[in-house]
Amino acid sequence: MTGTVIPRWELHIQPMFCLLDRYHMLGYNINFDDVQSVWAHRQPILSHVQGGSMPPPHENGPWPKEMVDLFARWVTAGEAQFNGSPPALSLAEGSDYSLTLQFGTLQILGKASLPYQGSKAWFQIKSYNQEAATLNLYLEDPPNPSPNQTNVGVELSLDMGKIGTAPDKVIVIDAGGSHPLPVSSSMV
DSSP: OTTSOOOOIIIIIGGGSOHHHHHHHHTTTOOTTOHHHHHHTHHHHHHHHHHTOSSOGGGTOSOOHHHHHHHHHHHHHHHHHSTTSOOOOEEOEEEEEEEEEETTEEEEEEEEEEOSTTOEEEEEEEEEOSSEEEEEEEEEOOSSOOTTOOOEEEEEEEEEEEGGGOOSEEEEEETTEEEEEEOOGGGO
16 A cells, blocks of 8 residues: 555545445444444445445435445555554644734634644634634644654645635634634624
């Protein structure tokens, strides 16, 4: 898998399961919203999607080959490169969040702690409306990271859009919890 992007639960796998899939599989005690539930049933799920029986043809299935291959890569990566755990993101440790206005665009700034060489962190918009924009501060660790490394700080930024469409507040969710940042009236 060298040179290939490792599929991650939150970005690549969970979005492949539609609401109808999620609803139907609850009857089999498989929760398609829960990475551990899907991971525990990964081999039967893989067999069914490879065989074309899941999702059923009369209910938006079967998956195209690209989706089947992506799910198979996720399973293989977890078993071979993540010590039998599902490749998933976690929330990073963050600090020093602030909002600025740059050329009419609302921008969030902050810092994240990277625990390993090769780790990455970024803000990802989880929800956005006039009342609030909620962002996750995601952390992606490399496969089989070396435990002997020290944390490295990295500065992050994300443009939130033109100020005319800015929310009333921005909420950052990181490993430490939820951090609301009001958008000041001087910015609008």
